[in-house]
Amino acid sequence: MSRSPSLPERPHLDLDPEMSDAERLSALRQHFERMVDVNRELDQRLQNADDRHAELVDEVDQMKARNEALKTASYYIATVEELTDDGVIIKQHGNNQEVLTEFAPTLNIDDIEPGDRVAINDSFAVQTVLDDETDARAQAMEVVESPTVTYDDIGGIDEQVREVREAVEQPLENPEMFEEVGIDPPAGVLLYGPPGTGKTMLAKAVANETNASFIKMAGSELVQKFIGEGARLVRDLFKLAAEREPVVIFIDEIDAVASKRTDSKTSGDAEVQRTMMQLLSEMDGFDDRGDIRIIAATNRFDMLDEAILRPGRFDRLIEVPKPAVEGRRRILDIHTRDMNVADDVDLDSLAEELDDYSGADIASLTTEAGMFAIRDGRTEVTGADFDAAHEKLSNVEESGTGPISGFTDYQY
Numbered sequence: 001m002s003r004s005p006s007l008p009e010r011p012h013l014d015l016d017p018e019m020s021d022a023e024r025l026s027a028l029r030q031h032f033e034r035m036v037d038v039n040r041e042l043d044q045r046l047q048n049a050d051d052r053h054a055e056l057v058d059e060v061d062q063m064k065a066r067n068e069a070l071k072t073a074s075y076y077i078a079t080v081e082e083l084t085d086d087g088v089i090i091k092q093h094g095n096n097q098e099v100l101t102e103f104a105p106t107l108n109i110d111d112i113e114p115g116d117r118v119a120i121n122d123s124f125a126v127q128t129v130l131d132d133e134t135d136a137r138a139q140a141m142e143v144v145e146s147p148t149v150t151y152d153d154i155g156g157i158d159e160q161v162r163e164v165r166e167a168v169e170q171p172l173e174n175p176e177m178f179e180e181v182g183i184d185p186p187a188g189v190l191l192y193g194p195p196g197t198g199k200t201m202l203a204k205a206v207a208n209e210t211n212a213s214f215i216k217m218a219g220s221e222l223v224q225k226f227i228g229e230g231a232r233l234v235r236d237l238f239k240l241a242a243e244r245e246p247v248v249i250f251i252d253e254i255d256a257v258a259s260k261r262t263d264s265k266t267s268g269d270a271e272v273q274r275t276m277m278q279l280l281s282e283m284d285g286f287d288d289r290g291d292i293r294i295i296a297a298t299n300r301f302d303m304l305d306e307a308i309l310r311p312g313r314f315d316r317l318i319e320v321p322k323p324a325v326e327g328r329r330r331i332l333d334i335h336t337r338d339m340n341v342a343d344d345v346d347l348d349s350l351a352e353e354l355d356d357y358s359g360a361d362i363a364s365l366t367t368e369a370g371m372f373a374i375r376d377g378r379t380e381v382t383g384a385d386f387d388a389a390h391e392k393l394s395n396v397e398e399s400g401t402g403p404i405s406g407f408t409d410y411q412y
């Protein structure tokens with residue numbers, strides 16, 4: 001803060017008793033003029049201080065207004081259910097409480113429809129209609145117009161690729177076949193198996209090969225990140241899919257929203273249940289959804305609620321295991337095809353050694369081997385680099401500190 005400048009010096013009147021009257025008069029006149037100057041300066045300063053005071057009062061008023069606005073801005077979020085003659089029925093997010101309430105007079109009732117998200121104050125009166133949910137949607141869903149993964153990028157799970165193609169590709173490309181034969185195509189495909197075995201890749205590759213868009217939603221995020229919004233986001237997911245046909249919907253970690261019912265009645269469980277019920281109801285209305293195929297994935301098959309496995313829902317189960325030795329060899333091929341690999345690298349014996357490695361582990365191994373070469377200032381990756389990478393990843397396994405996905409014991 002700046003200090004105010006010191007006050008002007010008070011003029012001093014020095015009258016010598018020896019002075020003549022004329023000299024005295026002149027001294028008094030000069031003194032008077034100096035006093036007038038000081039007075040003028042003080043006046044000016046007073047004026048400045050008044051101006052500054054007015055400015056500060058203005059600032060305080062603005063801060064008060066902003067503070068008020070901030071206080072009243074802590075609204076709750078609700079969804080409009082129905083507009084009635086007696087008022088509007090809203091449902092609060094989080095606790096699902098239904099309330100008959102009214103709109104703030106500033107809102108135009110004609111702009112509001114059932115399904116709109118609104119902000120409500122402490123007395124439940126609707127204050128604002130919120131924008132479309134595109135933000136939450138964008139955060140909760142990964143949308144890829146045309147994924148680039150192809151079946152050639154996936155190794156060691158040929159049988160699974162074939163099954164997924166049959167269940168997902170056929171209904172998208174030859175729907176008339178199913179009509180002629182008189183059967184419904186599988187509604188949903190559930191891929192289950194340990195992490196990092198290529199489940200996501202498989203879903204992306206199918207979308208790519210059928211020129212479909214790919215929309216991914218992670219079950220865990222629905223219940224952890226978007227608390228209270230899971231059911232709505234599931235509804236949005238299917239709405240968005242309908243806008244983008246043909247499309248492959250991929251729900252990763254479906255166990256997070258579709259695990260067996262527990263006895264506890266905590267609100268968290270209730271929220272998960274609501275999300276699952278929404279998913280089931282969307283899937284049940286699937287017949288007339290046209291070019292939408294749905295694939296889910298889980299590492300925890302044992303946890304799944306049987307309700308989601310009923311016919312018409314996820315009725316095609318495909319296990320995606322860790323690759324056997326030939327699969328590992330193929331995955332090594334895939335992940336080294338763009339690498340500058342030295343002649344001494346023996347991928348056959350490496351594949352033998354990588355027992356229990358998932359596809360993702362093999363991808364990490366090749367990257368790690370490349371890093372060893374780079375650290376050494378080489379552009380060619382040698383057998384020793386692969387050995388060093390293997391040893392490093394095995395140490396990670398022993399210390400149990402991951403990132404290696406395949407080394408955790410998952411029950412599936």
Ligand SMILES: Nc1ncnc2c1ncn2[C@@H]1O[C@H](COP(=O)(O)OP(=O)(O)OP(=O)(O)O)[C@@H](O)[C@H]1O
Pocket residue numbers: 153154155156157194195196197198199200201202252297298299331334358359360361363405
């Ligand atoms: N079968 C495979 N062939 C080639 N690469 C693979 C294979 N499986 C995994 N990978 C590699 O591992 C990465 C992760 O695989 P992906 O995300 O498909 O596994 P996931 O089974 O979906 O895992 P999670 O269950 O953890 O979601 C891929 O991007 C790829 O580099």
